Amino acid sequence: MTEYKDATMLDIARELKVSKSTVSRALKDHPSIGKKTRQAIQDLAKKYNYHPNNIAYSLSKKSTKTIGVIVPMLSHYYFSTVISGIEELAYKSGYKVIICQSAESYEREVIVSQALLSSKVDGLIVSISRETVNSDHFKVYQSKNVPIVFFDRVCADMEVSSVTIDDYQGAFTAVEHLIREGRRKIAHFAGPPLLQITQKRIEGYKDALSAYGIPFDENLLIDCGSGLEQENGSMAAQEMLDRGIKPDAIFAICDPIAIGVMVTLKRNHVNIPDEVAVVGFCDEPIARVVEPQLSSLVQPAFKIGETSIELLLNQINGQDHIPEKRVLTAELQIRDSSSSTI
Amino acid sequence: MTEYKDATMLDIARELKVSKSTVSRALKDHPSIGKKTRQAIQDLAKKYNYHPNNIAYSLSKKSTKTIGVIVPMLSHYYFSTVISGIEELAYKSGYKVIICQSAESYEREVIVSQALLSSKVDGLIVSISRETVNSDHFKVYQSKNVPIVFFDRVCADMEVSSVTIDDYQGAFTAVEHLIREGRRKIAHFAGPPLLQITQKRIEGYKDALSAYGIPFDENLLIDCGSGLEQENGSMAAQEMLDRGIKPDAIFAICDPIAIGVMVTLKRNHVNIPDEVAVVGFCDEPIARVVEPQLSSLVQPAFKIGETSIELLLNQINGQDHIPEKRVLTAELQIRDSSSSTI
DNA sequence: CTGAAAGCGCTAACAA
């Protein structure tokens, strides 16, 4: 059992024969405290190695000054960068951040969101798991007036603030780029059907095609299964090849999938970009490491984090009452995997 | 101002005309509560959408059931994987985990470690920042009897539990492998001098050389500056080349550096592995994506996390009193970047 | 089986 034989305000109050309140005030430089008393108190605090007890503070103030963050996975560059953005602004505003992973599991997501609720976070920022369809565990927050901001992956059936990137536009841009590069038979490797991003990117893909008068071919819309990992891309690409389908360009829902695709293509001696151009989404660090370097849509991850916490703090501070939906744009970073002029 | 018009135990106690204590007991299935009372209480709790207030719980129990984790960066696969290992076991044991980044900054590390102290974490797991030389902020924990476990990067001047991998052995193995592949002029790209891992790996490097009768050449011990990023490796490699030094193998302190080196080598039309073999350390996902695929030492990140939390919980539960130092071994994963039989 | 009461460490009116 951990023991805290910490010095408390009472301890130093007794020692100095003053009251708790005086100590409390002196420690926060309250103006109405005598110079000598304050000094004496602060000195003794230092000597006793006093550290404020945040738990007690939170209980009495009914505010923990912490905000909760739930992400599907920490081990994705995208998410950890978003978190950095969140932390940066949070710390500046005197907030702590509790980070949790849902591990892409609905069940886990429910558990951590309840834990966070019980921990009385002042607000929540979340990107939902791949499995999540029910949002009751988030609606509890609303019923208790704890503000929520979703980023990237949102719950469709909730009226809350959100920060997303324009998936439709991003996909459109990517496909348009491929078309302008002279590609005509463009496949799309899609993500798990439940995710909104999957839908939006498919739409952008289709609309770009039709905008350029290219008929949509169902065979070129490839399902990568339930995962967004490299293996899913690899396998889906191999299946495609096995089925005798050979596009001249591929737009993948995300970089790992794109890279899986590239690996399979290369293994099958398909030249990139000469035979097949590839474009990913997210611009993870690996995009610059694969060969050829992968064209991708840059998601402003840090900015997404900053924006999320900004919206959240606005709500916490009562400035915003109506949910605000911010949409950022993803910019296409063209690299060798999709440019014919190599 | 966030408002919690939450139902509390008192609310449901009043409604049912019983006492707070009874509610408290009923909610935790305390045996000494009548079946009907318990049922009634639990039903009403559900109806009121009651959620326990962890803050109050923590204050009265003097234990938060949370453990703090401080890592230099979240956006490294290695660290986020360690965290997953920590979380897994922590959750199973009923502990929450608060994750913080020091962002490789000493100042930030001090701040977050104090914040965590004030938040009354029951224990701390940390991998120190690159800048950290002073460990006073951790010694406070010891003085307050809050157990600490270091992993990977430890404070040399503290008597605490730690989980590390055998850097010396890993480095030795890597270099030995290169020697057996017929390499003789083996360079080592070292890390920031302050880090213990830098020292240990250099030792392993040197000892492997001497074990095989290869004299140590100072010119082949390359300093990569203060960073462990790809750019540092790239630049250091270019400098080396510019100075006319051309080894036939390179052992890099970590994968990003190794990859930076590879990029530079390829840019200078140096063939890998024919002219120069390369081995990294850490086995990050990119190792399998670069071309040729990078040989690397696999750090059992998940296991490191599990072991850390295990040691910590032992201390929290009072089972361990003397610090325990666990050393795990890194295994060499040989890939194309260092095997001549390609 | 249930209740009363004290206490965890801190804040914040309200007094003095």
Place this chain on the structure above:
DNA sequence: TTGTTAGCGCTTTCAG
């Protein structure tokens, strides 16, 4: 400028 007091929501003896 400082003290008094009540209270935050829950746990936990000690009684009944």
